[in-house]
Amino acid sequence: MAFFRPPFSVHTMLTVLLFFLLSPVLFSRASKLEDGIYFTLEDERVSFCSRFLNISHQVGCSSLRSGTYGTIELISNRSELVNLLGRRREDKVVIFMDYSLFIDENLLRECRTSEIVSAIVVFAPDYSDPDTTSSLNFSENSLCPNGLYSFYNLSRECNDPYIINPSSSSYALIDWPFPVVLLRDNEGELRRNLTICYETFNVKPIDDTRCSLEIRNFMSAVGSSSLCVERQHRVPFTLFE
Numbered sequence: 001m002a003f004f005r006p007p008f009s010v011h012t013m014l015t016v017l018l019f020f021l022l023s024p025v026l027f028s029r030a031s032k033l034e035d036g037i038y039f040t041l042e043d044e045r046v047s048f049c050s051r052f053l054n055i056s057h058q059v060g061c062s063s064l065r066s067g068t069y070g071t072i073e074l075i076s077n078r079s080e081l082v083n084l085l086g087r088r089r090e091d092k093v094v095i096f097m098d099y100s101l102f103i104d105e106n107l108l109r110e111c112r113t114s115e116i117v118s119a120i121v122v123f124a125p126d127y128s129d130p131d132t133t134s135s136l137n138f139s140e141n142s143l144c145p146n147g148l149y150s151f152y153n154l155s156r157e158c159n160d161p162y163i164i165n166p167s168s169s170s171y172a173l174i175d176w177p178f179p180v181v182l183l184r185d186n187e188g189e190l191r192r193n194l195t196i197c198y199e200t201f202n203v204k205p206i207d208d209t210r211c212s213l214e215i216r217n218f219m220s221a222v223g224s225s226s227l228c229v230e231r232q233h234r235v236p237f238t239l240f241e
Helices: 033-037 078-086 105-113 130-134 189-203 225-234
Strands: 015-020 038-041 046-048 051-053 058-060 068-074 093-098 117-123 180-183 211-216
Touching: 068 117, 068 189, 078 093, 078 105, 093 211, 105 117, 117 211, 189 211
Parallel strands: 068 093, 093 117, 117 180
Antiparallel strands: 015 038, 015 211, 046 180, 051 058, 068 211
């Protein structure tokens, strides 16, 4: 989950699509129907949590192969998120939250076990503001990064008082059940547009129209050396010469 530090690691082949399921009547003056219902976030704005393999299992994030979809929920504080996760609903939700909520490990644990959460989008902090960044005491790595592979044994390197990463969340070592996206919006324009869409169609809806999000960044990886060798013989082409 190596996207939570500047500069943004942009994946140019991945797209986030914001689309509004509106009545066709509203688009009678639109030049193209697609322009009226889809809003694509620029690559330079987004950075995705990636899928990785370690010795025994996979970690990181991925969307579904066909894309991950959900109704947008804009969350501004802890109590709103707790209330959302405690409600029963039939549709899946994509949660938009500030970075300060994302680094709350207990909240994110609840999100990962919730049946209604299909994705999380995090508004990145303003890295140019030292006051903001200094208050975000957070690391995605473990308490003892690379401790299992160190020259020193665990008793010398990873126990008190030798913990070298007290701000650890171990987020990078979790197999997340949904995609996680970091979104840069320093000017606040995207948040304002999202708020208008969210309040118009999701807060007090008058029909089935919803402001929703689709994320397409499916990632797969081989789970063993034998499977890797098998794929090498089965795939009829190579990506690189």
